[in-house]
Amino acid sequence: MVFEVVVVGTSTGGLKALQTLLSGLPAEFSLPIVIAQHREKDLDSGLCEYLGECSSLPVVEPDDKEPLLGGRAYLAPRDYHLLIENRSFALSTAESVRFARPSIDVLFESAADAFQTGAIGVILTGANSDGARGLATIKSRSGFTIVEDPASAAARQLPDAAIAQATPDKILALDQIAPCLITLSESQPSNELLRRGAVETAIYYGR
């Protein structure tokens, strides 16, 4: 199985959960990580900078059509949906989905379309159900699906909904998710991905 992307969705309690997840990943983690965290639409909360401080990986909010690169974490900008297509990001200001923009379902469904079996979907803590359908879509395309154990999640409604709808491959305690992602990312020629990532980064920034 060759994985090409990790998509992560979370809502209530997500800040702390993302901090734990990202701090568990090494700088040489080979896959792009794309995060949809429900957030206030008119508050520039400094979330991106904060997550960057917790992580060995650079954390950025992508611009429209920015290419997806390994070894980076991407955060969906506030008040936009974030989609993946042709290994680039696409943004949308279409209506909220299940009261959310960014919507986890929108990100996950686009990742399933773009990468099929190559997508890993991760659902963390949350207090509504946006994300459950998206995870089920990744599962239906034979991608890999992980849900944070509802018993220890800050808010269990989203993990519960995701487990019910997607029957995930793994249900893990929060601190076990990063090690699992590392194992999954190592089950493939990661050096090649990293190398390609470095070259593409250089091209993107015109170096």
Next chain:
Amino acid sequence: MSTAPALESSLQDIEIDLLLEGLYRVHGFDFRDYSRGSIKRRILELMRAEQLTTISEFQNRVLHDAACLERFLLGLSVHATAMFRDPSFYLTFRKRVVPLLRTYPTVQIWVAGCSTGEEVYSLAILLQEEGLYSKCRIYATDISMAILRRARDGIFPLAAMREYTANYHKAGGVHEFSDYYTAQYDSVIFSGSLKSNLVFSEHNLATDGSFNEFQVILCRNVMIYFNKELQARVHNLLYDSLSMFGVFGLGNKESLKFTPRAGYYEHLNEKDKLYRKVA
């Protein structure tokens, strides 16, 4: 027997190609180079709203039933927007662009892809407050006549005014926002004085050409729905329509990088995606 999910997905992609190709060849509406992820979501939502289960059935109805075609076009192009969306953009416009506009005898402005007009009225209010509106003409264009009719009416839901008022003040507005509209039941209508220099007209960025020369062009959160090829076309079209030293505004998360016109503008303010044509 139902189709396997992965096959179903690639079948849907083929059906979408066929639908968009048919729509273009029959009616001339060209959505073929729209960003695939967004338009696929949109088409599937509209298909479900028509109580249909395959895009092929939907294609049949769109091509043969005029009322369904109208619903389809309306549904594809409506996007949620807000007055003074991203207030800091308008604040920067006030501080950095308004002084430039004072130096022109007349100012031609194009709001390309104006949708239901929230941005157009925001701009009209700003220019009126700065004493510039009387010498400005704002051309507001969109692909859908039905949407343009709504924009021209200037009627918006009362429930949205709280958010718009907050945005207006964050964008540097100093008056009572409610001075600009009259509320009736659950709607508000914006003042006729804001409409005096607005020209609404049909224009399709995917197929139509330049129609004037402008000192300001705003095209915010429109090209995010296009693929790279169509974005390149539109960037060229807008560049050709902008006078030298004219001002160009994009959405907060749009970038000139990867467009054929990247080297032809300088930043007025990088964060707010306001540019000036310099070459």
